[in-house]
Amino acid sequence: MPTKPDRPASPSAVMATEASVTSPWRLWILLVWHPALGLPMDPVAVLGLDGRPGAPVQRVVRWVPLVYEPADPWRERLGENSTLEDAERWTTQSGACSAEAVEVPDGALDLTHAADLVLDELLAELIPTLPPRDGA
Numbered sequence: 001m002p003t004k005p006d007r008p009a010s011p012s013a014v015m016a017t018e019a020s021v022t023s024p025w026r027l028w029i030l031l032v033w034h035p036a037l038g039l040p041m042d043p044v045a046v047l048g049l050d051g052r053p054g055a056p057v058q059r060v061v062r063w064v065p066l067v068y069e070p071a072d073p074w075r076e077r078l079g080e081n082s083t084l085e086d087a088e089r090w091t092t093q094s095g096a097c098s099a100e101a102v103e104v105p106d107g108a109l110d111l112t113h114a115a116d117l118v119l120d121e122l123l124a125e126l127i128p129t130l131p132p133r134d135g136a
Helices: 072-077 084-092 111-129
Strands: 025-034 039-050 059-063 097-102
Touching (some): 025 084, 039 111, 072 097, 084 097
Antiparallel strands (some): 039 059
16 A cells, blocks of 8 residues: 655656757746745746747746735745746745746647646646645
8 A cells, every 4th residue: 555755745856857958948836835844845836937039928927726825925026027047046045935947848839838737737746745734
C-alpha cells in the first residue's frame, strides 16, 4: 500500500518536464508562506514572461482560484512591467514569498496556454497534497 509523504513534492518536481530549448517563454510558480509547512510552498499564481521584443503577449499571470488574500504580497510585487530580471531575482530571494522557475510544458501553443497548462497541473497534482493553510 503506498504511503502518503509527510511533505508534498516541490512545485518544480511536479512540473518537471523536458524543456523546449527554443522556447522564448519563461514560467515561474509564485509561492507564499504556508503556515502549516513553515515554508513558502503555497502556490498562488503562475507568471509567464516572453523576453522577445515586440512579442504579442509579454506577460501572463494566472492566479490560483480562491486564494485572493494569500496572494496579496505577489499582487503588490508584480507590476505591469515585470521583467525577466525581476523574476530571476525573485528566485534567489528567501522569505515569505518565493518564485520557482518551471519548464514550459510540451505542447504549449503560446505563452498564455503554457501558463494555463502549469496552473492546471498545480490544481490537479500539487495543491491537493498540501495540508490546510490553517494547519488543521
